[in-house]
Amino acid sequence: MSAQFMQYLLTGLTVGAIYALVALGFSIIFNASHVINFAQGEFVMIGGMATVSLTAAGLPYLLAIPLAIAAAALVGLALEKFAVEPARGASVVTLIIITIGASIFLRGLAMVVWDKRFHALKPFTGDTPIAIAGATILPQSLWVLGVTLAIVLALSWFFGRTLLGKAMLATSHNRLAAQLVGINVRLVLFLSFGLSAALGAVAGILIAPITTTSYDVGVMLGLKGFAAAILGGLGSGVGAVVGGLALGIAETMSAGYLSSAYKDAIAFVIILAVLFFMPSGLFGKRGSERV
Amino acid sequence: MKSTQARTSFKRGLAAVAAVFTLMAGTAAAQEPIKIGSFLSVTGGAAFLGDPEQKTLELYVEKINAAGGVLGRKLQLVAYDSAGDAEKARTFAKRLIEQDKVDVIVGGSTTGETMAVVPLVEAAQIPFISLAGAVVIVEPVKKWVFKTPHTDRMACEKIFIDMQSRKFSKVALISGPGGFDKSMRGQCLGVAKKYGIEVVADETYGGGDTDMTAQLTKIKNTAGVQAVLNAGFGQGPAIVTKNYRQIGVPMPLYQSHGVASKEFIKLAGAAAEGVRLPAAALLIADSLPQSDPQRSVVVSYKNEYESRFKSEVSTFGGHAYDGLYLVVEAMKKAGGTDKAKVRDALEGVHGFMGTAGVFNMSAGDHMGLDLTAFRMLEVKGGNWTLVK
Numbered sequence: 078m079s080a081q082f083m084q085y086l087l088t089g090l091t092v093g094a095i096y097a098l099v100a101l102g103f104s105i106i107f108n109a110s111h112v113i114n115f116a117q118g119e120f121v122m123i124g125g126m127a128t129v130s131l132t133a134a135g136l137p138y139l140l141a142i143p144l145a146i147a148a149a150a151l152v153g154l155a156l157e158k159f160a161v162e163p164a165r166g167a168s169v170v171t172l173i174i175i176t177i178g179a180s181i182f183l184r185g186l187a188m189v190v191w192d193k194r195f196h197a198l199k200p201f202t203g204d205t206p207i208a209i210a211g212a213t214i215l216p217q218s219l220w221v222l223g224v225t226l227a228i229v230l231a232l233s234w235f236f237g238r239t240l241l242g243k244a245m246l247a248t249s250h251n252r253l254a255a256q257l258v259g260i261n262v263r264l265v266l267f268l269s270f271g272l273s274a275a276l277g278a279v280a281g282i283l284i285a286p287i288t289t290t291s292y293d294v295g296v297m298l299g300l301k302g303f304a305a306a307i308l309g310g311l312g313s314g315v316g317a318v319v320g321g322l323a324l325g326i327a328e329t330m331s332a333g334y335l336s337s338a339y340k341d342a343i344a345f346v347i348i349l350a351v352l353f354f355m356p357s358g359l360f361g362k363r364g365s366e367r368v
Numbered sequence: 369m370k371s372t373q374a375r376t377s378f379k380r381g382l383a384a385v386a387a388v389f390t391l392m393a394g395t396a397a398a399q400e401p402i403k404i405g406s407f408l409s410v411t412g413g414a415a416f417l418g419d420p421e422q423k424t425l426e427l428y429v430e431k432i433n434a435a436g437g438v439l440g441r442k443l444q445l446v447a448y449d450s451a452g453d454a455e456k457a458r459t460f461a462k463r464l465i466e467q468d469k470v471d472v473i474v475g476g477s478t479t480g481e482t483m484a485v486v487p488l489v490e491a492a493q494i495p496f497i498s499l500a501g502a503v504v505i506v507e508p509v510k511k512w513v514f515k516t517p518h519t520d521r522m523a524c525e526k527i528f529i530d531m532q533s534r535k536f537s538k539v540a541l542i543s544g545p546g547g548f549d550k551s552m553r554g555q556c557l558g559v560a561k562k563y564g565i566e567v568v569a570d571e572t573y574g575g576g577d578t579d580m581t582a583q584l585t586k587i588k589n590t591a592g593v594q595a596v597l598n599a600g601f602g603q604g605p606a607i608v609t610k611n612y613r614q615i616g617v618p619m620p621l622y623q624s625h626g627v628a629s630k631e632f633i634k635l636a637g638a639a640a641e642g643v644r645l646p647a648a649a650l651l652i653a654d655s656l657p658q659s660d661p662q663r664s665v666v667v668s669y670k671n672e673y674e675s676r677f678k679s680e681v682s683t684f685g686g687h688a689y690d691g692l693y694l695v696v697e698a699m700k701k702a703g704g705t706d707k708a709k710v711r712d713a714l715e716g717v718h719g720f721m722g723t724a725g726v727f728n729m730s731a732g733d734h735m736g737l738d739l740t741a742f743r744m745l746e747v748k749g750g751n752w753t754l755v756k
Contacts, residue, residue, distance in 0.1 A: 081585055084615060088581040095578065193415050195603040197635045204638070206614045213615050287610070288578035289603045289635050297576020332582035337571045340582075 080211025085333040086326065087209065091218040091287075093325020094225040098280035099302025100309060100317035101232065102273035108249030108312045109262075109269035112172040116156060116180035117277055118299020119187075123149040124278025125290030126187060129196040138201065146278045152183070153274025157267050165263075180295070187292040198285040221283045228279065229318055236314070245269060249312060308348050310361025319359060324348070401444035402437075402705055404429065404695065405470030407460040407485075408499075409477040412451035417477040420685030421499055422447060423677055425474065428692050431672075438696050439704065446470055450481055457481035458488065465492045471705040474691040476500050477684075479547065486513055495698075495711045497691040499684070502551050506734040514714055514734045516690040516724060517683075518648065518741055520552035520599075521559060523625045526646040526742040527597060528556075528563035530755070534620070536594040540569035540587040542580070542608060544600040548626055552599035568593055573604060580604075581611045588617045595619050601626040606635035613639040620644065625742070629682055633750055644755065646742040648683045650723050652752050665721050686723030694720060694727065 099117060106114040127145035132138065160175050201220050206213040236242040247255040248265045256262050280298075281290065288294075301324065309320025324344055331343035351359065406425060409418035429445045437443060446468045448460040457476065464470045465488065472495045476482035479502040486505075489496040489512050498505050498515040505515050531539065539560070543553040553570075560567050569590045571583040587596060596619055598608050605627045612621055621643050623632070628647035633640045649656055653666040669689055670681045697720055698713035699705055717736065720727040725741025744755040 081589055084585045085582050088579050092579050194631060195606070195635055197606070197637065204610075206616070215614055284578055288607055291603065294576070297574075298578075301576070329579070329582040332571075332573075333586055337573060337583045337586070341574050 081333065083210045084212035085329045087212050087214045087218070089326030089329035090322060091214070091221050091325070092329065093305075093322035094221050095280050095284050095298065095321070096301050096305040096324050097318045097321025098225055098228065098276055098283075099298055100306035100321045101228070101314065102276045102280075103303055103306040104312050104314060104317045105245075105269050105273040105276070107306075109245060109266045110161075110172065111169050112161070112176065113303070113311070114270070114273065115173065115176045115299065115303075116183060117273065117302060118295030118297075119180045119183040120149050120153060120274040120277030120295070121281035121298050121302075122187060122290065122292060122295035123152055123183070123274075124281030125198070125285040125294065126191050126196070126281075126292065127278075128282050128285065129198060129290060130191060132198065142282055145282060146275050149278030149281075150271045150275040153270040153272075153277075154267065156274075157270035161270070162263070162267070180299070184293055184295070191292060193292060195289045195291045196285075197289045198282070200286040204286075215287065217283075217286045221287075224279065224283055225318075228276065229314070232314060241268070304345065304348055308351060308358055310358025313358070313360040316358055316360030323359075399441045401442040402439075402699065403444050403446055403468060403470040404692070405461075405464035405468060405473040406445060406447040406475035407450040407457050407464070407473075407481070408447060408475050409452040409481065410449040412453070414452040414478050416682075417499070417684045418449070418452075420673075420682050421475075421477060421688035424673065424685040424688040425692055427673065427676055428689060432696065438699055447475075450475075450477075452478055452481065454480045454484035458484045461485040461488050465489070465494060470494070471707070472695050472699075472710060473497070474499070474688065474695060479505065479551075482513075482515075486510060489513065494707055495695070495714055497694060497714075499687045499691055501548065503555065509732060509734050512711060514694070514729070516687045516694065516722065516727075516735070518625065518724060518737055519555075519735065520548070520624070521555040522737070522739060522742060523552065523646050524556040524559050525563070526739055526744060527622050527624075527644075528560065528565050529739070530644065530646075530744050531565060531595055531622075532563055534595075536620075537564055538566050538568045538592045538594050540571070540590060540593045540596045540619075541567050542569075542571040542573065542583055542587065542596065542598050542600075544573055544602070544604040545575045546601050548601045549599050549604075552624055552626070556597065556599060573608070577604070578607070579611065580608050581615055584608070584611050584615055584617060588615060593619055595622060597622045597624075599624050599626070603635065606632060609636040609643060610639045625683075628745075630680055633747055633752075640747045640750075642747060644744060644746045647745050647752070648686065648724050648741065649743055650681065650683050650686045652743065652745065652754060653681075655752075655754065662721060662723075662725065666723050669723050683724070690722035690724050690727070693722065 102117045124145050127148045128141050131141035131144055156179050160179050164175055200217045202216045206215055236246050244260045245265050247260055248262050252262055305321040305324045306317050309316025327344045327347050328340050332340040408421050410422050425445055429443045433442050450457040450460055464473055474497045476498040479500040482498040482500040482505050496513050501517050503519045503521050543549045569587050573580050573583060598605050605623050623643055623645040625647050628651055649662045650666045653670045656663045673681045698710050701713040702709035715729050715731055717727050717729040725737045727736040729736040745752045746755050
């Protein structure tokens with residue numbers, strides 16, 4: 078029984094860590110612009126698919142992964158430059174719809190540039206399961222957990238200790254005030270797209286060896302990441318991580334102990350219940366006019 | 369002297385060749401081409417079905433025409449891309465029947481598209497060979513509708529027979545969210561009793577799920593499970609297979625014909641070792657014994673397809689091959705393209721060897737395949753092997 082529980086917990090943490098990375102991407106862009114970027118899932122897909130094609134071209138992981146992340150970041154920057162920025166001044170809803178359009182476009186593009194098949198990446202360090210207290214975990218899952226932790230630490234350093242990070246944070250708190258003290262909010266918005274695209278790509282690369290990847294893998298991951306971000310409180314870094322892990326664990330626990338047919342439903346019922354009592358999520362700012 | 373003789377014989381030969389050409393041109397001009405209509409999911413989510421089907425139809429219509437056509441008439445393929453959309457399929461089927469006035473329809477990559485078109489072809493009384501999987505297409509029998517792929521029920525039966533021979537009676541089921549997965553799950557639950565199989569666990573997973581260890585842990589801890597069957601399609605079964613090995617489930621794992629392609633082995637990697645699944649002979653064309661009656665058909669289809677398109681053959685394209693040649697066979701027997709006669713000839717097809725197996729159609733069976741069409745395969749050393 079306890080081995081079973083351990084297995085569900087480890088699985089939930091792995092799945093949750095991925096949701097957390099996607100949720101972080103949502104939060105960063107939301108902070109900079111109050112836009113929910115529905116193309117976030119597509120960044121995940123680009124990371125995975127680009128790594129697949131680069132390694133297929135013979136590049137080692139050490140080269141392919143940074144290139145794939147850079148490619149996704151470039152796509153993110155281009156998305157901001159050519160789709161979001163020209164619509165500057167439009168309402169937030171318009172911008173959100175633009176990102177939905179961008180996600181459909183990117184998916185279609187991926188179908189043409191790559192193909193419609195599923196691809197698997199080789200695990201970074203073998204695939205012999207490791208036994209922990211009667212449960213097993215893949216070495217790749219440890220990578221997922223470790224890298225997620227490292228990214229969370231790096232992000233908190235970035236937002237707390239660097240000028241650019243502080244500028245981003247300031248913009249999220251009060252855009253007008255930030256502008257008045259000389260922060261280039263347009264640059265902040267521009268960079269936030271690149272940063273969250275890179276984050277998404279990292280998530281996509283990390284899970285590709287476990288789950289395989291394809292041109293439309295971003296749809297569901299994007300949705301789950303969005304749910305995690307809402308649960309944790311949009312815009313909150315801690316919230317994104319906690320929300321992601323909570324969603325992942327809720328899913329696997331309900332699949333294991335209740336019914337796998339309703340596991341998504343149960344997870345979403347939990348989210349609804351939380352939002353009912355805490356409308357701005359677990360760690361969201363209270364009392365603001367959040368949508 | 370000699371040279372004049374040579375010249376006259378050369379001239380005579382030339383005249384003969386010219387005469388043959390005029391004759392051929394004459395008959396071709398006099399005879400309208402036989403129109404084969406088709407609507408396939410060449411793009412969209414079911415493109416992995418429609419793409420090889422379309423290529424196969426094009427390749428073989430070309431080949432048949434190069435060999436003189438059917439009954440002295442050329443074939444003309446009129447194909448539309450219905451993109452997996454039942455509504456589009458209906459529109460195109462209407463256009464095929466009313467505008468293009470085709471003689472027969474071979475198409476419908478998915479069950480949804482096929483079922484949307486069934487009322488149209490029944491009303492227009494035109495023979496229709498579907499390339500989709502589900503049982504509902506031919507059960508109950510519809511007068512003008514036939515199909516070439518195996519059904520999911522046959523896959524269940526084939527698997528259960530193999531389980532029976534290994535003395536398994538308690539089975540766990542895990543299935544995905546797609547139409548194929550659900551239909552197969554239902555069919556398996558339906559026929560399980562007939563083979564003395566008890567389904568003791570019935571788990572499911574979602575569309576974008578990235579991990580199925582929770583469901584599999586539950587199955588692993590269910591008392592009495594002797595084998596696990598995964599009814600699925602796409603990347604889900606590959607993840608199930610990987611997770612299955614990760615948590616070390618000791619029971620044998622069965623997959624469905626939905627993953628019967630090299631891609632599955634590539635995605636699941638080493639975890640695929642020992643997995644069993646039912647599949648058409650096409651998949652193991654080269655390792656079929658010489659004595660196998662299906663060998664010549666599947667080997668020649670495989671070679672022709674792969675040399676032309678430089679991509680690996682799939683069973684889906686094979687269904688289109690079977691559909692096209694069933695039509696050709698029926699038209700030859702009917703001596704023309706009269707729709708009612710062709711339909712009757714299709715129903716009377718007996719012992720026709722296709723890529724999917726031997727077709728024996730009858731008034732009560734518009735698919736005509738039996739369980740011998742499926743081979744039980746096992747993954748060994750990263751390749752398919754025939755289970756003896």
